[in-house]
Amino acid sequence: MKHAKTATQNACKLCNPLGACLAFRGIENCVPFLHGSQGCATYIRRYLISHYKEPIDIASSNFHEESAVFGGSHNLQVGLKNVTAQYKPEVIGIATTCLSETIGDDVPMILREYTKTYRNGSPMPIMIHASTPSYQGSHIDGFHAAVRATVETLAEKGERQNLVNMFPNMVSPADLRYLKEIFTDFRLPCMLLPDYSQTMDGGPWGEYHRIPPGGTPASAIANAGKATASIEFTSTLADSKSAAGYLEGAFGVPRHKLSLPIGIKESDKFFDLLETLTEQPRPEKYEDERRRLVDAYADGHKYVFEKKVILYGEEDLVVAMTAFLREIGMTPLLCASGGKSGQLKQRLIELIPDLEEQGIKVREGVDFMDIEDEAKVLKPDFLIGNSKGYTMSRKNNIPLLRIGFPIHDRFGGQRAHHIGYRGTQELFDRIVNTVIEQRQNASSIGYTYM
Amino acid sequence: MEHIGILEGREKQVFEKKGGIETSDIACETSSLSGSVSQRACVFCGSRVVLYPVADAIHIVHGPIGCAAYTWDIRGAVSSGPELHRLSFSTDLQEMDVIYGGEKKLYLSLIELIEQYKPKAAFIYSTCIVGLIGDDIDAVCKKVAAETGIPVLPVHSEGFKGTKKDGYKAACFALMKLIGTGSTEGISKQSINILGEFNLAGEAWIIRKYYERMGIEVVSTLTGDGRIDAVKRAHGASLNVVQCSGSMTSLAKDMEEKYGIPYIRVSYFGIEDMSKSLYDVALHFPEHPEIMEAAKQVVSEEVKKLYPELQKFKKALTGKKAAIYVGGAFKTFSLIKALRSIGMSVVLAGSQTGNKDDYRRLKEMCDEGTVIVDDSNPVELSKFILEKEADLLIGGVKERPIAFKLGIGFCDHNHERKIPLAGFVGMYNFALEVYQSVMSPVWQFAPRKGGNR
Ligand code: SF4
Numbered sequence: 083m084k085h086a087k088t089a090t091q092n093a094c095k096l097c098n099p100l101g102a103c104l105a106f107r108g109i110e111n112c113v114p115f116l117h118g119s120q121g122c123a124t125y126i127r128r129y130l131i132s133h134y135k136e137p138i139d140i141a142s143s144n145f146h147e148e149s150a151v152f153g154g155s156h157n158l159q160v161g162l163k164n165v166t167a168q169y170k171p172e173v174i175g176i177a178t179t180c181l182s183e184t185i186g187d188d189v190p191m192i193l194r195e196y197t198k199t200y201r202n203g204s205p206m207p208i209m210i211h212a213s214t215p216s217y218q219g220s221h222i223d224g225f226h227a228a229v230r231a232t233v234e235t236l237a238e239k240g241e242r243q244n245l246v247n248m249f250p251n252m253v254s255p256a257d258l259r260y261l262k263e264i265f266t267d268f269r270l271p272c273m274l275l276p277d278y279s280q281t282m283d284g285g286p287w288g289e290y291h292r293i294p295p296g297g298t299p300a301s302a303i304a305n306a307g308k309a310t311a312s313i314e315f316t317s318t319l320a321d322s323k324s325a326a327g328y329l330e331g332a333f334g335v336p337r338h339k340l341s342l343p344i345g346i347k348e349s350d351k352f353f354d355l356l357e358t359l360t361e362q363p364r365p366e367k368y369e370d371e372r373r374r375l376v377d378a379y380a381d382g383h384k385y386v387f388e389k390k391v392i393l394y395g396e397e398d399l400v401v402a403m404t405a406f407l408r409e410i411g412m413t414p415l416l417c418a419s420g421g422k423s424g425q426l427k428q429r430l431i432e433l434i435p436d437l438e439e440q441g442i443k444v445r446e447g448v449d450f451m452d453i454e455d456e457a458k459v460l461k462p463d464f465l466i467g468n469s470k471g472y473t474m475s476r477k478n479n480i481p482l483l484r485i486g487f488p489i490h491d492r493f494g495g496q497r498a499h500h501i502g503y504r505g506t507q508e509l510f511d512r513i514v515n516t517v518i519e520q521r522q523n524a525s526s527i528g529y530t531y532m
Numbered sequence: 533m534e535h536i537g538i539l540e541g542r543e544k545q546v547f548e549k550k551g552g553i554e555t556s557d558i559a560c561e562t563s564s565l566s567g568s569v570s571q572r573a574c575v576f577c578g579s580r581v582v583l584y585p586v587a588d589a590i591h592i593v594h595g596p597i598g599c600a601a602y603t604w605d606i607r608g609a610v611s612s613g614p615e616l617h618r619l620s621f622s623t624d625l626q627e628m629d630v631i632y633g634g635e636k637k638l639y640l641s642l643i644e645l646i647e648q649y650k651p652k653a654a655f656i657y658s659t660c661i662v663g664l665i666g667d668d669i670d671a672v673c674k675k676v677a678a679e680t681g682i683p684v685l686p687v688h689s690e691g692f693k694g695t696k697k698d699g700y701k702a703a704c705f706a707l708m709k710l711i712g713t714g715s716t717e718g719i720s721k722q723s724i725n726i727l728g729e730f731n732l733a734g735e736a737w738i739i740r741k742y743y744e745r746m747g748i749e750v751v752s753t754l755t756g757d758g759r760i761d762a763v764k765r766a767h768g769a770s771l772n773v774v775q776c777s778g779s780m781t782s783l784a785k786d787m788e789e790k791y792g793i794p795y796i797r798v799s800y801f802g803i804e805d806m807s808k809s810l811y812d813v814a815l816h817f818p819e820h821p822e823i824m825e826a827a828k829q830v831v832s833e834e835v836k837k838l839y840p841e842l843q844k845f846k847k848a849l850t851g852k853k854a855a856i857y858v859g860g861a862f863k864t865f866s867l868i869k870a871l872r873s874i875g876m877s878v879v880l881a882g883s884q885t886g887n888k889d890d891y892r893r894l895k896e897m898c899d900e901g902t903v904i905v906d907d908s909n910p911v912e913l914s915k916f917i918l919e920k921e922a923d924l925l926i927g928g929v930k931e932r933p934i935a936f937k938l939g940i941g942f943c944d945h946n947h948e949r950k951i952p953l954a955g956f957v958g959m960y961n962f963a964l965e966v967y968q969s970v971m972s973p974v975w976q977f978a979p980r981k982g983g984n985r
């Protein structure tokens with residue numbers, strides 16, 4: 083490239099309200115509501131459906147010309163009234179769009195007005211408002227904004243309880259289920275937020291549910307301020323934007339910040355922390371999981387050693403994945419993200435001190451054309467990231483290992499594990515198999531044994 | 533089951549046919565109610581649908597990233613050559629652009645992308661936020677067109693300024709600026725344009741072949757497998773053949789007014805409507821009886837192949853019930869007929885954007901007890917699907933998970949389908965897909981079938 087690029091070509095990010103809607107789906111009996119035009123809600127629903135394959139209702143205040151001129155207050159109020167009548171939600175998760183943010187609607191004030199007008203004795207849904215203009219940040223920022231707003235709205239003061247808040251980041255429903263299993267096995271009460279393990283990956287219905295069953299109850303979130311600790315999986319999230327950060331500041335709940343536990347070392351840190359918090363050793367089951375993983379590393383190490391990879395996705399995922407790839411001897415040539423926290427490189431160096439010596443490139447705020455340009459020069463053995471890399475994978479004949487979100491062109495993305503020993507095991511198996519398949523395809527005789 | 537009511541303010545958009553034909557009109561062509569979960573999209577979406585298949589132009593979405601990201605390579609509109617339409621370009625407006633305006637960013641983006649991709653034209657879609665910050669995109673387009681020498685066309689598709697239909701209009705308006713700028717030399721008198729056919733899964737190619745077998749020249753397909761040069765000479769055709777929904781009728785009307793080209797409305801779905809669309813074109817050239825002869829020949833050859841194949845499906849599907857919820861009402865008519873031809877009845881028929889005439893006609897066509905809805909939502913759709921015990925839902929991606937959750941078959945009849953459903957061969961594919969979904973043994977485990985334990 084001769085000069086700095088202006089246009090974004092094949093974006094490696096999505097917009098804030100998408101993340102917010104996903105997070106709101108992790109609250110029990112909650113309807114996500116976008117304050118803006120109809121299109122945004124519909125596109126986001128359509129996008130989420132392709133990954134999760136679940137009905138996803140997102141209401142919209144449905145702006146018109148008048149709302150753009152006179153403000154969206156009327157539409158928001160009518161919208162809330164209608165959603166309440168139709169869905170009978172306990173919680174309405176309101177995220178703003180570029181439109182309402184630009185107009186400058188004062189949503190908290192509108193909500194107060196609304197509450198005053200319509201309360202007349204009957205209980206109102208709890209309204210959570212997250213400010214999510216897409217011209218600042220990307221979907222992951224919207225996700226965290228919604229989680230933080232939820233805690234800010236609901237958390238109450240009170241006596242400490244034997245309870246840990248778990249803020250898992252934007253992981254898969256399978257990952258969320260695994261987390262719950264871990265906490266149950268440790269006998270450690272946990273407030274997991276968000277928890278869309280069931281709402282975004284549930285069973286069949288005999289009747290239509292306006293709101294799918296599952297999610298963290300508002301009453302449980304209310305206890306977040308009374309917890310003994312918060313754990314959050316993130317590397318790049320600023321304290322001022324994190325739910326755990328808020329709880330620490332407002333209620334003195336100690337905050338433990340870990341990177342997403344992918345790979346043995348990072349998973350160890352998570353389990354060590356749980357051991358510390360519960361003052362008991364991890365259940366034998368997890369020792370077993372770890373042992374199997376170590377054993378698998380040994381069985382598979384030759385396939386992966388010094389294999390070259392380009393990695394892309396949300397910054398936190400990229401950081402955690404890079405640490406994992408390094409611990410199995412793989413070589414990430416490029417760690418790329420469409421996100422732009424300004425911290426990606428620093429956080430990577432903390433986990434991989436020899437990052438620069440290894441010549442690992444780090445780029446924030448990229449799109450898929452940037453990544454493709456890099457791929458042409460770097461010539462990786464494969465790509466690791468979400469489905470949106472498929473176009474460049476196909477064009478340049480580089481295999482793609484799909485992780486994270488979205489997975490639009492494969493089945494079961496919502497059931498893929500990424501975190502902990504179990505998730506790492508699954509990722510490791512898939513990576514090894516990708517290499518084996520590559521070798522098989524390239525072989526003139528077609529090995530039938532390994 | 534818990535009672536599900538119709539949202540207040542929507543009662544007039546729902547109708548159940550009971551005791552003959554009622555005279556009152558169904559309410560439609562209104563904007564969606566605030567707070568309802570509409571299955572509709574926005575103005576921008578309408579424009580994108582129409583222009584997307586033009587494969588040798590670049591399509592730049594002027595706005596924040598979402599609108600472009602969610603429409604990247606989203607449709608199954610295939611091209612026989614260039615594939616610029618499958619790339620997603622956005623000005624990705626940031627906070628400073630929102631404050632100070634995005635014109636400069638748009639200008640630089642255009643210059644850079646045109647240099648990089650050397651397209652035949654550029655379409656610039658303005659999204660909601662551009663409508664607010666007041667960028668003068670017309671001026672930018674003019675300037676870039678003068679500098680680069682290619683048509684640079686603004687598409688005013690701010691999401692909140694109307695409905696999807698307004699987006700269709702904005703797109704047609706942009707096309708109208710191209711039409712008439714190319715040479716019509718060598719175009720036969722027996723020629724047509726195919727309008728409202730987007731070459732999903734190669735459907736335009738199928739249709740085009742039928743017309744060519746009749747001795748008709750197809751000047752331009754708007755916009756399936758679209759090329760700027762072909763669009764430019766579309767005014768040389770003798771007839772516009774407009775498929776389905778409202779998406780391109782406005783273009784046909786404009787072309788009639790400006791170039792005196794008459795138009796007919798057709799549909800390519802189902803044996804009946806597909807055949808009619810060939811005969812109707814032939815009727816337009818009465819001085820060439822050989823065209824009608826050829827049309828009859830095409831129909832008879834195709835039907836002879838198709839009919840026996842369909843019988844197997846019909847045998848299995850007879851008595852099964854379908855619910856239809858698609859974008860345009862015109863398609864609903866064809867689907868009702870197509871379903872009847874494989875033994876199925878329709879218990880729910882609805883569309884996102886039908887007009888009064890459409891719904892009047894729907895009421896006439898439908899059986900007793902059929903529910904007709906305009907601009908529906910998941911809650912309502914599910915209510916009727918369950919109440920009417922449908923075995924199949926026909927819709928788009930947003931409707932698919934509703935069907936599968938409730939344990940009923942589904943057929944994607946929207947812009948993302950990967951298998952051609954138009955034409956005679958499309959009817960076969962349609963019947964096959966319906967058969968494969970409705971007859972699958974997996975539904976035995978659905979709660980609806982007592983599969984709950
Ligand atoms: S911002 Fe406007 S144009 Fe873009 S998707 Fe939303 S409604 Fe449509």
Ligand code: SF4
Pocket residue numbers: 097098099118121122125178179180181216217595596597598599660661
């Ligand atoms: S306008 Fe903003 S919120 Fe709406 S789709 Fe575009 S980027 Fe997302």
